[in-house]
Amino acid sequence: MTNVLRDRIVEIIRREGPIPFSRYMAMCLYEPELGYYARACEQFGKAGDFYTSSDVHALFGRLMCRQFEQMWRTLDFPKAIDLIELGPGRGLFALDVIDWADKKFPEFATALRYRLVETSAWLRQRQSERLRQHVELGRASIHAQFEEASRQSGESVIVFGNEFFDALPVEVVDHRGSVRVALGPDGKFNERFVQPSAEELAYLNRNSILPQDGGRVEASLAAQDWMRNISAVLAARRGFAVFVDYGFTQDEQRAGRHHDTVMTYRQHTASPDPYQAPGEQDITAHVNFTALRNEAEARGLRHEGLLTQAAFLVGIGEPNDFADAFEGCVLPQERAKVAMQLKHLVTPAGIGEIFHVMVLSHGIEAEAARRLAGIKYARS
Secondary structure, three states, X not given: OOOHHXXXXXXXXXXXXXXXXXXXXXXXXXXXXXXXXXXXXXXXXXXXXXXXXXXHOOHHHHHHHHHHHHHHHHOOXXXXXXXXXXXXXXXXXXXXXXXHHHHHOHHXXXXXXXXXXXXXXXXXXXXXXXXXXXXXXXXXXXXXXXXXXXXXXXXXXXXXXXXXHHHOOOEEEEOOEEEEEEEOOOOOEEXXXXXXXXXXXXXXXXXXXXXXOOOEXXXXXXXXXXXXXXXXXXXXXXXXXXXXXXXXXXXXXXXXOOOOOOEEEEOOEEEOOOOOOOOOOEEEOOEEHHHHHHHHHHOOOEEEEEEEHHHHHHHHHHHHOOHHHHOOOOXXXXXXXXXXXXXXXXXXXXXXXXXXXXXXXXXXXXXXXXXXXXXXXXXX
C-alpha cells in the first residue's frame, strides 16, 4: 500500500535537500489529513496504539477535578474560571471532569468554562460528538488554536495538558551534529549532520547537556515556544498550569540518564525507529522539565512542584480514601476491577512512577498555593 505522506516527504527532500528532524516529525504527526494525529484513525485505547491515564479509568479525571476545584477555591471562588486543556484527544478527560464537577462540586461546575484546544480536525469532531450537550449549553468550547481559546478566557485560568509536550517536534542533536533527514541511494531515509544552530546550543547549554561521543540528545524548541505562549497568558491573569508527562530534569541527564529519547508507538509496541511508516505511528520524545521550568520562571510564573503522578494523585485521593474511585461499585468484583485500575495509575508497577506532574502558578500567594493537595508530597 502506498504511503502518501512518505511520498510527500521524499518529494520535499529531493526538492529542498535534507530537512531538520523537527520538520520530519511535525509532518509525521500533524500534516493535514495524513499525519498521525490528523488522519481519521483511532490512536488511543485498546483499538489504538497507546493508553493515556484517561483511558484507564474515569478516576483520573475525577481526581483532577477535585484538584481543579481546590485551585478555584484558592483563587477566591471566581464567578467564572476557564480550564484550557491542550491536546485533549477524544475528550474523555474533559467529560470526566465536567461530569464529576456537576455531581460533587456544583458551585465550581457553575463557574467552570471548559475550553479544548485541538489542532486535528478529526479529533475536534470526536470531541464535538462526545461533549455535544455541554457545547450546546455553552459550558464547553472546542478551538483549533490556543490563542483563540485564551483570548476568550477571563481573569482566572487553569491550563492543563496530559501527554501534550511529549508529542511536540524536537531537534535531535547527535555528537556529529544536528540531524537532518535525507534520502539514501536505496531511497530509504537516512541521517546527515550539520553544525547545530546557536538556538539549539543555547538550549542545550542552559537546560540539558551536550551530546557525548556516540550519543545524542533532543532540543525541544517547539516546547519552549509553547511554554512562552502559555506563560504569557497566565502572566496576564491569575491561575495555575498543570502538565502531566514522562520526562526528566537536567540533573538526571548529567547523571547519564534520558539521552536519545525519541521513540515510536504502534499497536502498543515501542520502537526507536522514527523512519518507518510515516504518519502511521506515534513519535514522541521525553519532556525536559528543567527547560519548561526555566522558561516559565523567566516569564514570571512560579514553580510549585514536580513530582510523580503517583505522589500527585495520592495527595489528592488520600483524604477521602479514594472514594472517587469506588463510587458506584456495588459488587465485589466491580471494586476489585477498580482497585486494579487505581493500582495502575498510582504504583510503580503501572504508570504511577513513569509520569510526572509539574505545577506552575501566577498571582497567588505562595502559602496558599503550597496548600494544594496534589503537591503535598512534593513539599515533603
